[in-house]
Amino acid sequence: MIETKEIKAEDLQDNPVIAAMSQYNHEQLLFCNDNATGLKAIIAVHNTVLGPALGGTRMWMYNSELEALNDVLRLSRGMTYKNSISGLNLGGGKAVIIGDARSMKSEALFRRFGKFVNSLAGKYITAEDVGITPQDMTWVNMETDHVAGLPGKSGDPSPVTAFGTYMGMKACAKKQFGTDSLAGKKVAVQGVGHVGEYLVQHLVKENAEVYISDIHNETLERVSKKYGAKVVGLEEIYDVNMDIYAPCALGATVNDDTLSRLKCSIIAGAANNQLANEKLHGQAVLDKGIVYAPDFALNAGGVINCYAEVTENTADWAMQKAEDIYGTIERIITRSADENTPSYAIANKMAEERIESIGNVKLPL
Numbered sequence: 001m002i003e004t005k006e007i008k009a010e011d012l013q014d015n016p017v018i019a020a021m022s023q024y025n026h027e028q029l030l031f032c033n034d035n036a037t038g039l040k041a042i043i044a045v046h047n048t049v050l051g052p053a054l055g056g057t058r059m060w061m062y063n064s065e066l067e068a069l070n071d072v073l074r075l076s077r078g079m080t081y082k083n084s085i086s087g088l089n090l091g092g093g094k095a096v097i098i099g100d101a102r103s104m105k106s107e108a109l110f111r112r113f114g115k116f117v118n119s120l121a122g123k124y125i126t127a128e129d130v131g132i133t134p135q136d137m138t139w140v141n142m143e144t145d146h147v148a149g150l151p152g153k154s155g156d157p158s159p160v161t162a163f164g165t166y167m168g169m170k171a172c173a174k175k176q177f178g179t180d181s182l183a184g185k186k187v188a189v190q191g192v193g194h195v196g197e198y199l200v201q202h203l204v205k206e207n208a209e210v211y212i213s214d215i216h217n218e219t220l221e222r223v224s225k226k227y228g229a230k231v232v233g234l235e236e237i238y239d240v241n242m243d244i245y246a247p248c249a250l251g252a253t254v255n256d257d258t259l260s261r262l263k264c265s266i267i268a269g270a271a272n273n274q275l276a277n278e279k280l281h282g283q284a285v286l287d288k289g290i291v292y293a294p295d296f297a298l299n300a301g302g303v304i305n306c307y308a309e310v311t312e313n314t315a316d317w318a319m320q321k322a323e324d325i326y327g328t329i330e331r332i333i334t335r336s337a338d339e340n341t342p343s344y345a346i347a348n349k350m351a352e353e354r355i356e357s358i359g360n361v362k363l364p365l
């Protein structure tokens with residue numbers, strides 16, 4: 001989402017870790033180790049100007065500590081931008097647990113991890129990410145209150161993410177077609193999992209013409225039958241005669257190959273990191289006259305849902321806040337056109353501006 005330079009072993013010779021942190025101005029890293037449970041984790045607090053750093057914990061079998069370090073630095077910084085652009089009073093943070101999510105989990109490991117989260121005294125709030133389940137978070141919660149996404153609390157974030165995506169898509173339509181109605185518009189949704197299916201529901205309700213693809217045939221058939229969406233092949237989706245491309249599965253699907261094929265005038269979907277190369281493809285999209293809704297601003301419904309939980313707001317409040325994504329995307333794409341600058345770069349700038357302006361707030365003497 002945000003351009004980051006990968007840290008190489010040779011960059012880390014003198015002051016390895018602090019040098020890595022200073023590259024993107026991370027505030028704090030906490031390295032966690034517990035021999036008894038096998039826990040090896042890194043918690044990264046990137047920026048807390050707007051509030052406590054919120055971001056999920058990822059459990060992944062990294063090939064090296066360096067790979068884990070790069071991932072946690074990149075992801076935590078990304079959360080700062082996502083939370084800022086979404087107008088939340090949250091900073092950015094993330095945690096990674098180094099290990100196999102299928103074989104290394106135990107109550108003790110997650111409780112030990114929870115103790116480390118708790119040692120940050122609320123500066124970092126964790127949640128689920130890749131490889132982590134609500135059950136794991138229940139164990140973390142036995143040791144700390146600084147957890148979001150617990151079972152029985154804010155619940156599945158996908159409906160909120162899909163609604164925010166839909167609202168942002170409408171803002172793009174307003175810019176591109178002069179009306180935010182999606183009736184009759186051809187929308188290709190790639191991936192009809194948790195978010196994709198809810199998005200299809202909104203689109204069909206508004207009488208859009210919906211095309212769908214998915215690697216799971218069962219899911220594909222079920223969603224097609226339920227909503228009357230047209231099934232297209234995994235590759236065919238890029239060639240559909242469509243108005244809007246909505247990637248809701250994988251990252252990096254906006255690349256050299258697909259950009260030469262996509263006939264859409266809007267790209268707006270929930271998947272993370274849609275631009276294979278942010279600089280290159282962000283510019284290419286602008287040059288082609290396509291309105292691109294930056295993924296991290298468009299798919300913020302998930303983090304909004306977590307925020308509702310930690311601030312004890314209701315599910316209705318979260319949906320209301322997700323509706324604001326319309327205005328956020330509208331501001332980004334308007335400024336992108338006015339400044340003839342790729343929308344992702346404008347979104348980054350707007351996120352930075354908010355942090356800077358709130359950071360400059362001074363108490364009256």
Ligand code: NAD
Pocket residue numbers: 157158159161190191192193194195196213214215216219234248249250251270271272299300301302303
């Ligand atoms: P999911 O796993 O429920 O759904 C993804 C779907 O994509 C699955 O049905 C899968 O079969 C399908 N898929 C995988 N590869 C595909 C391919 N090559 N072509 C077509 N379909 C393919 O995930 P989700 O929770 O719906 O999330 C979708 C995307 O949105 C992910 O990139 C995720 O990171 C992002 N996102 C999700 C949320 C959320 O609230 N769930 C929030 C922010 C961002």
